[in-house]
Amino acid sequence: MATTTLKILREINDRTQEEIANVLGISQNTYSRLERNPKNLTSEQAQKLADFYNVNIADLLTEGTPSITFNDTKVENNAYVGSIENDNHISASAAENATLKDEIAYLRKQNEELLKMINTRLNG
Incomplete structure (x- = not known):
């Protein structure tokens, strides 16, 4: 139909x-x-x-x-x-995604360092 x-x-x-x-x-x-x-x-x-x-x-x-x-x-x-608008939106989204991925990687590294500090204080 x-x-x-x-x-x-x-x-x-x-x-x-x-x-x-x-x-x-x-x-x-x-x-x-x-x-x-x-x-x-x-x-x-x-x-x-x-x-x-x-x-x-x-x-x-x-x-x-x-x-x-x-x-x-x-x-x-x-x-x-x-349209060009959609292409621009996709480009902006891709840039935002890259920024967020970088921030996640930074926060994961920071969490690892904090866990090491906690373990050192508890065991030290």
Whole structure:
């Protein structure tokens, strides 16, 4: 079964079916059915969803794989196209990880030295 644009938009925006159902003023079960078969959306529901997700109604109702752009990241034909922002975030995370590894190594060495000092005092 193909994933609908409605489901993709909901998941990209980290929303539950219940949250979107509340936006539309319908039950979660009714929204679930709409997500599986978006052709049953009323024009009012389509407009509410387009406004909520900040997309064009035509894009919302297009059949097939959607092309959705957000921040500098694009999801197209189920393939992820990364952005410079993500690369910078990865680089920053890698630098932070290296710093934390160095700190762990330093603390381990310090713990060993403290244990030696304790053993010396207890045995000495």
